[in-house]
Amino acid sequence: MRLKRGKLATDPVAFEAFYRRHVDAVTRFLSRRVDDPHTVADLTADVFLAVLDSAHTYRPGRGSEIAWLYGVARNTLSSERRRALRESQLTHRVSGRRPLDGDDVSRLEERIDAERPARAAFEAMTGLPDGERAVLELVVLEQLTPSEAAAALGIRPGTAMVRLHRARKALRHLPFVMEGIPR
Amino acid sequence: MRFEEQLLMDLKTEMTARNERSRRVGRRLLAGAAVAGLAAAAAVAVPLLTGPGPAYAVSENPNGTITVELKEFRDADKLEQDLKDLGVTADVAYLKPYTKCRDDRGALAGGGYDTPEEWRASVHYKVARPAGKSFVITPRYVGEGQTLVLEFTENPKGPYTSQLNAMVIEGSVKPCVPEHDPTQLG
Numbered sequence A: 001m002r003l004k005r006g007k008l009a010t011d012p013v014a015f016e017a018f019y020r021r022h023v024d025a026v027t028r029f030l031s032r033r034v035d036d037p038h039t040v041a042d043l044t045a046d047v048f049l050a051v052l053d054s055a056h057t058y059r060p061g062r063g064s065e066i067a068w069l070y071g072v073a074r075n076t077l078s079s080e081r082r083r084a085l086r087e088s089q090l091t092h093r094v095s096g097r098r099p100l101d102g103d104d105v106s107r108l109e110e111r112i113d114a115e116r117p118a119r120a121a122f123e124a125m126t127g128l129p130d131g132e133r134a135v136l137e138l139v140v141l142e143q144l145t146p147s148e149a150a151a152a153l154g155i156r157p158g159t160a161m162v163r164l165h166r167a168r169k170a171l172r173h174l175p176f177v178m179e180g181i182p183r
Numbered sequence B: 001m002r003f004e005e006q007l008l009m010d011l012k013t014e015m016t017a018r019n020e021r022s023r024r025v026g027r028r029l030l031a032g033a034a035v036a037g038l039a040a041a042a043a044v045a046v047p048l049l050t051g052p053g054p055a056y057a058v059s060e061n062p063n064g065t066i067t068v069e070l071k072e073f074r075d076a077d078k079l080e081q082d083l084k085d086l087g088v089t090a091d092v093a094y095l096k097p098y099t100k101c102r103d104d105r106g107a108l109a110g111g112g113y114d115t116p117e118e119w120r121a122s123v124h125y126k127v128a129r130p131a132g133k134s135f136v137i138t139p140r141y142v143g144e145g146q147t148l149v150l151e152f153t154e155n156p157k158g159p160y161t162s163q164l165n166a167m168v169i170e171g172s173v174k175p176c177v178p179e180h181d182p183t184q185l186g
Helices: A012-031 A037-057 A065-077 A079-088 A102-114 A116-127 A130-141 A146-153 A157-170 B003-031 B076-085 B116-121
Strands: B042-044 B056-060 B066-070 B090-095 B099-101 B128-131 B134-137 B146-154 B162-170 B178-180
Touching: A012 A037, A012 A065, A012 A102, A012 B003, A037 A065, A037 A102, A037 B003, A065 A130, A065 A146, A102 A116, A116 A130, A130 A146, A130 A157, A146 A157, B056 B076, B066 B076, B076 B090, B090 B099, B099 B146, B128 B162
Parallel strands: B090 B146
Antiparallel strands: B042 B162, B056 B066, B066 B134, B099 B178, B128 B134, B146 B162
């Protein structure tokens, strides 16, 4: 199912459907990057807020919905964006500390546990140049195709392939970098 | 309730509040044009989520001014051309939230301004004024060899949907180099 452009931020039914399709993918995406249940929950809220902010950038037909969403999630996590969010959302009703009950915490902890190898991979990538790391993350960790990763990052597929090749070469001693490459 | 359900409810509340706000925003527009330090900026309401269709509408008024209604932040080049056809050389930049163009676009016509009062008296203030969901350009403030520079920063959060920084540049205009701007209207 594809969304119409813009509808996502104005149509509650379309947004709810989008949210339900992807909320698990987003918490997994975040569990591959941070290891605290509360932070995962707070960042999930921030990512979906960013979806509302960025809905107008979604172009049906240019990359998959999930690729676009991962692009939004990566931007949300970037330090610049985090700083801006903190400055602008001090009294925000959605952002900030999300209430979690015991069940939530244990579900998130299980998820975080399951993503331990991926988090190790994510940490191993921190030494790479930003552009290369971005492609490698989306391809190896998020299982996007190189062209989907290119769409998520707003770069050309050829550029993504080149960066992927360089990144893998730099990290060739790490087995997970060569594994899990779809299609 | 699982936190995912609670979050969905909060997000839908937020979405409703934003949609309400974008309907109300027109009336609040002129309540306070912001002068943050010496960076003079005016706020324009641009309903951003209108889907397919023209990105903006340009119309000439009987008194010689030009009204531009922005619907989406795209097709800047086309807008520049349309303004050129109406006799105004313009440079339009659309910026992401919390960014602005580096403050080196060129020489400000009339030597610029140092205080909010001077800004309000200057061509840079008068040349493009917010008016409801549109803004109005007064072409006579853009002289021969001068360019009207319009920098719109998207504003995802506050009561304004974008922030306009307008100026008249004498001679050549440097391209916009976006940089972080923590002072954006909230």
